[in-house]
Amino acid sequence: MSQHTDFGRRGFIQGALGVSAMAALYGCAGAGKGKGHVVVVGGGFGGATAAKYISMWSNGGIKVTLVERNAAFVSCPISNLVLAGEKQLSDITIGYEGLAKYGIKVVQDEVLAVDADKRVIRLAKGGDLAYDRLVLSPGVDFMYDTLPGLNSAAAQQDILHAWKAGPQTVALRRQLEAMPDGGVYALTIPKAPYRCPPGPYERACMVAHYFKTKKPKSKVLVLDANEEIVSKKGLFTKVFNEQYKGIIEYRPQSELRDVDAKNRTAILEFDKVKADVLNVVPAQRAGDIAARSGLKLVNGRWVEIDWLTMGSTSTPNIHVLGDAIFPAPTMPKSGHMANQHAKLAAAAIVNLQAGLPPSDAPLVMNTCYSFVDAKNVIHVASVHAYDPATKLVQPVKGAGGVSAAPNELEGQFGLAWAKNIWADMLT
Amino acid sequence: MRRIAPLAGVLALLLSAAAQAADPHLARNLAATCANCHGTDGRSAGGMAVLAGEPKDKLLASLKAFRSGDKPATIMHQISKGYTDEQLDLIAGYFAAIKPAGGAK
Numbered sequence: 448m449s450q451h452t453d454f455g456r457r458g459f460i461q462g463a464l465g466v467s468a469m470a471a472l473y474g475c476a477g478a479g480k481g482k483g484h485v486v487v488v489g490g491g492f493g494g495a496t497a498a499k500y501i502s503m504w505s506n507g508g509i510k511v512t513l514v515e516r517n518a519a520f521v522s523c524p525i526s527n528l529v530l531a532g533e534k535q536l537s538d539i540t541i542g543y544e545g546l547a548k549y550g551i552k553v554v555q556d557e558v559l560a561v562d563a564d565k566r567v568i569r570l571a572k573g574g575d576l577a578y579d580r581l582v583l584s585p586g587v588d589f590m591y592d593t594l595p596g597l598n599s600a601a602a603q604q605d606i607l608h609a610w611k612a613g614p615q616t617v618a619l620r621r622q623l624e625a626m627p628d629g630g631v632y633a634l635t636i637p638k639a640p641y642r643c644p645p646g647p648y649e650r651a652c653m654v655a656h657y658f659k660t661k662k663p664k665s666k667v668l669v670l671d672a673n674e675e676i677v678s679k680k681g682l683f684t685k686v687f688n689e690q691y692k693g694i695i696e697y698r699p700q701s702e703l704r705d706v707d708a709k710n711r712t713a714i715l716e717f718d719k720v721k722a723d724v725l726n727v728v729p730a731q732r733a734g735d736i737a738a739r740s741g742l743k744l745v746n747g748r749w750v751e752i753d754w755l756t757m758g759s760t761s762t763p764n765i766h767v768l769g770d771a772i773f774p775a776p777t778m779p780k781s782g783h784m785a786n787q788h789a790k791l792a793a794a795a796i797v798n799l800q801a802g803l804p805p806s807d808a809p810l811v812m813n814t815c816y817s818f819v820d821a822k823n824v825i826h827v828a829s830v831h832a833y834d835p836a837t838k839l840v841q842p843v844k845g846a847g848g849v850s851a852a853p854n855e856l857e858g859q860f861g862l863a864w865a866k867n868i869w870a871d872m873l874t
Numbered sequence: 875m876r877r878i879a880p881l882a883g884v885l886a887l888l889l890s891a892a893a894q895a896a897d898p899h900l901a902r903n904l905a906a907t908c909a910n911c912h913g914t915d916g917r918s919a920g921g922m923a924v925l926a927g928e929p930k931d932k933l934l935a936s937l938k939a940f941r942s943g944d945k946p947a948t949i950m951h952q953i954s955k956g957y958t959d960e961q962l963d964l965i966a967g968y969f970a971a972i973k974p975a976g977g978a979k
Contacts, residue, residue, distance in 0.1 A: 499914075500906070503914075504899075504902070783910055786910050787907060787910070790903065790906045790907070790909075791903075794899060794902075794903045794906075797899075798897075798899070805897075806897040806899065806900060806903055807897065808897065808900065809903070810903075810904060810907060810956075810957075810961070811907060812907050812953060812956060814910065814911065814949065814953070826948070826949055828949050828952050828953050829956075830953060830955075830956020830957070831956075832956070843955070843956040845955050846952060846953065846955040846956030847952050847953070847955075847956065848952040850948070850949075854948070856948055857948050857949075859921060860911075860921070860922070860948060860949070862921065863911070863920060863921025863922050864910070864911050864922075866919050866920055866921060867909075867910065867911050867912065867913050867918060867919045867920070867921070867922055868910045868911070869919075870913060870914065870919035871909045871910055871913065871914050871919075874919075
């Protein structure tokens, strides 16, 4: 850590007391604030929250730089309401200017490489940036190599994922608007784990809601690679069969093998399904910068981390958050969880930079609201506490659960959740 | 030798502090798990209950009533069950000490 390079005459006790005791002395002298430079890569639910909380909890003692490729944050949660025409993209877009009051420097740039030995990242425009600790919150990237027919820019322009909110959300909305009544919208879901377990089923509901009110002869076809609905199964099953009877057709065990982009056709193992609007959510892995920086991956896809610090198990001084990590048991890949990862990491980083050990009892929790129409919502919630025996955060038995039924009160809470979490990360 | 004596005193103090509380920020960290919905430091951005500055006894009574099922809830009965009595006590104490108004600092 760079703050330990200038010991001067105090250096003599380092050998006798050990590095951490020395660092504790230093931290005490610095009022326990923590020092150094933390670079955060990715300004989503994980990264923006980490940047804010590291700065806030170190009372500005730790200098924080946030590197994000986009000019503004666009929220995936609530984006299915944009697809349904119930919200506009501007409703889910927030700038980064609110982070300035914490002293955070926001840099719009692309990270090309991480040099973990030298503790430097290389930016596309901004040259090299040195760090004491690096926080990677890159989200997911798509495994297009598993779908040859979709592995080109041209094909990806027609067959959208809209699984990262932004231009794709608007483009998919346009395809749905342009589709004549009586058409078929097909959505393919990859095998779990993927970003936002209930998200595809919410999307099916919200597109069905749009059809039911505006294009009543149209159909939603859900082609799910999984054995069954991955999240809130009972609730979604009921909504599909009752509220959207005759509109949504759900087909489990229907893994996408390839795509005929020109004919908007999903190629399954034993079947080909032609759609008027084909929406493919491809299989995912840790975002590129995490996947190619030499960090230890699980199954070649997700970064393995230490649950006391969110630190990479293979590479010192690099912490990884959100959808990019190999999750603890039953832990969903969600924006809410990424925000919680960020606070766990922020607390650990502030302690470590002050020479203190990280908390030995971290706890995180998740809440996920899904809209089934413009007003009614269902939730799933869980709490996960650190277990020293397994060194994992484990679901707390008896805690968490789902809604009894879709309801309007949770429709209000779903929107209030979004407002509050966006504020928690960005203002 | 004279230089070592005061340092040893500081070290002893630090070690005793460490023995008292392994993590002095536990309350803050636990309370931060509530902020996604209830706003940073419990200063709600709207549509959710403000927790900042609420009396500790009131917060703790609410949390325990959610947990027991005495207080009707959409979700808090499920979430509150994930925290121990000690954790709920720390959380309630943390929010009670926060000023409700003002910027998120």
